[in-house]
């Protein structure tokens with residue numbers, strides 16, 4: 001088994017809703033030893049640089065995103081050239097270029113169109129309409145990240161994700177081959193933000209059944225699932241018998257930027273583990289181990305209880 005090294009977080013190649021980039025190193029301090037790394041809600045991939053030398057399977061329900069990741073892994077020069085071309089066209093020919101690229105993306109789902117849109121749209125917010133069409137507008141007052149800067153970021157990522165097996169998959173399919181010595185990092189859409197991202201459906205009961213299945217296999221998992229932001233708490237009902245420990249990680253990051261501005265210090269990330277946290281990870285004084293480890297019980301689904 002390999003032990004995970006502690007590298008640094010990389011600047012985002014694509015800005016992703018709910019990114020864990022600002023807390024990635026803190027989360028990685030709680031990684032256990034493992035054989036294979038699974039990340040079935042990979043999004044912007046913040047945790048990937050922390051997976052160590054182990055083989056890794058990273059997946060997401062969103063095909064355009066996974067195609068972007070495989071392009072960055074295998075053909076970084078293509079991604080750089082494609083962004084550079086679109087960016088210069090936008091500077092030279094004006095705002096219509098953005099809307100031409102958007103129309104083109106909505107027809108072809110080209111991953112480099114997607115990258116360009118994400119880096120030049122209003123506040124970098126990736127947003128789709130009900131028909132799955134990208135519908136955010138151009139950020140008129142900002143040019144979008146300079147091609148030379150993004151080129152450096154793409155090359156960093158390309159090197160960091162060599163060897164990662166990217167798959168388009170629902171999380172249950174992606175986790176089908178998990179075995180006892182594997183580790184799964186889970187960052188599903190926040191329950192309270194469901195419907196905002198429109199990247200597929202997320203049903204808590206189905207998710208809990210999957211956690212229960214992983215527990216029965218004996219695989220280890222870490223889950224970031226709910227949060228406190230400012231005066232509001234975004235609570236979820238993760239059944240207590242599913243996890244062994246809960247950790248609160250303090251961060252200025254929030255999926256709710258308005259609240260972040262009001263009271264950034266109060267934003268915390270709740271992290272659930274189905275294993276005892278590695279001893280070294282408890283040394284960080286900014287984090288609290290909220291729940292003392294208790295044995296995990298096999299889960300009885302609500303349907304079984306009712307019978």
Ligand SMILES: C[S@@+](CC[C@H](N)C(=O)[O-])C[C@H]1O[C@@H](n2cnc3c(N)ncnc32)[C@H](O)[C@@H]1O
Pocket residue numbers: 016017018019020021040041042043044045046047059060061062169170171172187188189190199200201202
């Ligand atoms: C909170 S984001 C992950 C963010 C990521 N950890 C990061 O740091 O950028 C959640 C991701 O789950 C994906 N997703 C939603 N439903 C899914 C499903 N049923 N199966 C797999 N992925 C799903 C979304 O497309 C999204 O990329």
